[in-house]
Amino acid sequence: MAHARDKAFLGHFFEDFRLGQSFLHATPRTISSGDVALYLGLTGSRHVLHCAEPVAKRLGFREAPIDNLLAFHIAFGKTVPDVSLNAVANLGYADLRFLRPVYVGDTLFVESDVIGLKENSSGKSGIVYVHSRAYNQDDHEVLCWKRWVMVHKRDSERPAVAESVPELPEVVELGHLPLPDGLRFAEFDRRWTGSAAVWDDYRIGERIDHPDGLTVDDSDHTLATKLYQNNAKVHFDQHLMAQSTHGRRLMYGGHVISVCRALSYCGLENALWLAAINSGTHANPSYGGDTFFAWSEVLDKAELPGRKDVGALRLRLVGLKNCRPEDLQGSHLLDEGRRRYRSQVVLDLDYWALMPR
Amino acid sequence: MAHARDKAFLGHFFEDFRLGQSFLHATPRTISSGDVALYLGLTGSRHVLHCAEPVAKRLGFREAPIDNLLAFHIAFGKTVPDVSLNAVANLGYADLRFLRPVYVGDTLFVESDVIGLKENSSGKSGIVYVHSRAYNQDDHEVLCWKRWVMVHKRDSERPAVAESVPELPEVVELGHLPLPDGLRFAEFDRRWTGSAAVWDDYRIGERIDHPDGLTVDDSDHTLATKLYQNNAKVHFDQHLMAQSTHGRRLMYGGHVISVCRALSYCGLENALWLAAINSGTHANPSYGGDTFFAWSEVLDKAELPGRKDVGALRLRLVGLKNCRPEDLQGSHLLDEGRRRYRSQVVLDLDYWALMPR
């Protein structure tokens, strides 16, 4: 019996990428109400726009839009086979913008361009920068983002490619912040969320310690990540991971984002719409059995041109594991003069949310 | 960075409640077919009305109604932030009536009134009685119930409020038992459920030992409870619970009700419609890893006025953990002259089911 290992694609290595190279990722994906229910069940999210049809309609949506993070995870999953199957680590995100609401029944098609390449000095790996975009069945772009990821080289002896590092915005500019068509937060009723705190009530510099905690078991994060058809081995293959330094399956960082955003509900109930992610770092790995907590900080506030009904809050969402926010002074410590994340910090996310005024 | 813990609502304490006080609970919730599939998957329920569209239509429903217990859990979850976030224990339910079928696409809005208050002699907590009602998007009441719950006081030195204990019916009277509009059990075909035993075949006093057992893992009950957007910490936060006397996450009692009702299928296949719950007690706590069993007792039988196609059975559903029904003589033992539940008993539920005749 002849082996045909070549038919089973093992992913790109660093030297397979070229600046300007484009990928049309496989497996377009239609979103269903089953995805939405699983997302609620796996995160415990209570953000009202995504679970109450009449509320979404009153606020100007055609129907209840799916959570933007669910759309992101599904789109992100598509990029894994081409971009990050041989990744050492996902280093960061930038300029993630949710351009249009995604509804049940929409199908996402995802593309990526290589916008930067930089070999590591070790010669064993390099950083690949990609710009990814998801389109719906009508060919409308619904979300886009940039990420950079460290990818193994197949052959460390092979000479380095010319270095090209793209310029990435630290923050999505207000002028680029997409507002869903027809959005009308003037209709907002505070009883829908149980919180009276709206845009005007938040102050720059304010920190909110969210009181809830959520333990995530292996079945939970693997169910979520399989739903997103993300096939990175580190999340699923205990046989492989038992031999790694982790000793167990790694949680998909995107699930940590979703869990922390859900935990941030209490204290930010009216941050109804996640409009853009400015940057994100997975500060430490997470595993099944970890209990997550979060705090938020108000980094900035912005009025939106011509709108009296809605304002933008720039928030920093800090995710912790196995430690309550009130038990941690800050996210970083000084280690021989160098600032690094405390071991309890798993997420440092900087995003724009839209809130009624 | 200024802390803003006040924005994160920490729940009401006993002294925050006033007799006659009303709550319109947050996060109205649209039911989806994803919720229904998850409910099937998490309970293993085989009740035919909720999983076979053509059967439901033949029996007079517009389409397959969702399981009444699913509607209850979602509605109940809404009441948690206002009523029981600081609860010591959920003490009981009464007069739970399913007034109208709930269908996929319906949105539940939930309200509660405080109908009773009684401080405990310790001064550390008190009992709050609430009357809760769920409405659909057409403002039709679809279910209602009363429950009482022991809630911590914020300040044990504060004097007691005037005691007011409501009268609660032990059993929902037949005249108050709601029959779904259009219900026609005359069309019932025994092959749909595989059981020939209908209303006429059950005798008052009869006990049915259900043969199936179901082990529930932590991922199962937490997935269910997050789906219901019930945010009581004891179910989710292992970091917290590790320090409690339980040492681990507590299972939401409602999930135990659903699992035991599903287990009761074998022997009560034709108890097609759960019409009302007379009372319910969570006799002992349950945890991930417990295996559930159940027996049922026929407490009463009643004809319904003017109906030859359908009768009501009053059933007692006794839920057990890690013990088969045939290995337990009764639910109680005598402990120094006092009757109390055996440690294997987790549920004692008294309900009315509708069955074809």
Next chain:
Amino acid sequence: MAHARDKAFLGHFFEDFRLGQSFLHATPRTISSGDVALYLGLTGSRHVLHCAEPVAKRLGFREAPIDNLLAFHIAFGKTVPDVSLNAVANLGYADLRFLRPVYVGDTLFVESDVIGLKENSSGKSGIVYVHSRAYNQDDHEVLCWKRWVMVHKRDSERPAVAESVPELPEVVELGHLPLPDGLRFAEFDRRWTGSAAVWDDYRIGERIDHPDGLTVDDSDHTLATKLYQNNAKVHFDQHLMAQSTHGRRLMYGGHVISVCRALSYCGLENALWLAAINSGTHANPSYGGDTFFAWSEVLDKAELPGRKDVGALRLRLVGLKNCRPEDLQGSHLLDEGRRRYRSQVVLDLDYWALMPR
């Protein structure tokens, strides 16, 4: 209180079966988009026909059909209460054909006939052969299969029935291989799956080692099996299984089939449609915590009469646990001259897939 154990059906024993006996199985089941999402989440399947509506339409389907294995599991689950509640083991499948696509909203009604009976020499059990068929709400047969299962006798002293063993095809003949109405693979676009390997590129005798591995936890397989309303005790009742030689819950073999089929995606991306299963063996039991791997072998290739757009591949799918395919030379070893499965082999499935040419 009188016990009524008789109302709780405990399943048929070997001597309850008669040649030619028919069962119309209970609990017809309507398929929902929630089932589809759970199937994706529980298996990680990426087969494009079942998750991308526009792709399915382009290829000639009314909408995205559900995965044929999902239809099979739901139909199979219906047969368990009548056929295999007292089974010692599921011995094999044959002649499983997917006659028509199943869509969300379809309701499956399932029937079985007893087509063979053979008592074991021990007198303690016997083999029951059944032919099962699932129909949709329009009374169209959508899938059919034969299986044989070893069932306990109630009374080993009772004399044997006359032996009757049916002839079963080793392979579904090409003339019996159902092609979905309207199928047009000429429209296939390789970018949908990311693989350029089509029917013409596979050679008889070729072996493909699939690179992915998937760990399945207890919550995962029990959630799937409850969703299928399969109530075989061995999958769910840890209280029972703790006393068995296994010591823990057994994974439903059908879930292993689904997981291995999903793992086979990488290397067989364009095996778009599972048309028939020729035979299947669960070579060893699987448990929660096992990590699955798979390899495939091309057993045969066939053109289809009058079709230039689609060809059939006969594939052998070998499922492994806790062992990578490249670490195993073959599925069998010689044990004192007798060929038997290696302990790592959990599945040996022989099926026909349709692939674009």
